[in-house]
Amino acid sequence: MIPDKEFKTVVEYAPLISLDLITIYQGKILLGKRLHKPALGYYFTTGGIIKKNETIQKAMRRLAKIELGLELEKEPKFIGVFEHFYDDSIFENISTHYVNLGYMLELSEAAKNLPKEQHSTYKWFELEELLQSDEVHTYVKNYFKKGN
Numbered sequence: 001m002i003p004d005k006e007f008k009t010v011v012e013y014a015p016l017i018s019l020d021l022i023t024i025y026q027g028k029i030l031l032g033k034r035l036h037k038p039a040l041g042y043y044f045t046t047g048g049i050i051k052k053n054e055t056i057q058k059a060m061r062r063l064a065k066i067e068l069g070l071e072l073e074k075e076p077k078f079i080g081v082f083e084h085f086y087d088d089s090i091f092e093n094i095s096t097h098y099v100n101l102g103y104m105l106e107l108s109e110a111a112k113n114l115p116k117e118q119h120s121t122y123k124w125f126e127l128e129e130l131l132q133s134d135e136v137h138t139y140v141k142n143y144f145k146k147g148n
Contacts, residue, residue: 032119038086
């Protein structure tokens with residue numbers, strides 16, 4: 001893992017490449033309430049940054065394991081590239097810019113015993129409920145809006 005001092009420099013001067021796993025089971029979308037900046041306190045998709053020299057497929061498997069507590073049965077479906085800009089980050093007075101690779105992950109059974117390191121609670125949302133909720137971050141809603 002990159003030391004905090006170097007990672008702070010990266011966050012300050014470069015975009016981060018990340019994967020978002022839009023997790024679906026029986027038509028409902030799983031979101032977790034974020035414990036950390038950016039997007040602290042909002043319901044958000046699971047995911048995270050891709051590490052240097054880590055393939056996208058390896059990152060997907062790692063993130064599914066640590067964010068959802070499961071092994072991938074099949075590769076999620078790529079839905080597009082998105083950008084997220086935040087005024088804050090895990091570092092004081094530094095903004096964050098993500099280039100997000102969105103992937104739709106359809107589960108054959110509901111995820112259980114979800115990890116609590118990144119999200120305090122989890123909720124399965126109906127699409128319309130997700131789009132209407134003030135607790136769901138705008139960037140999550142963008143995954144489901146036409147034209148994105």
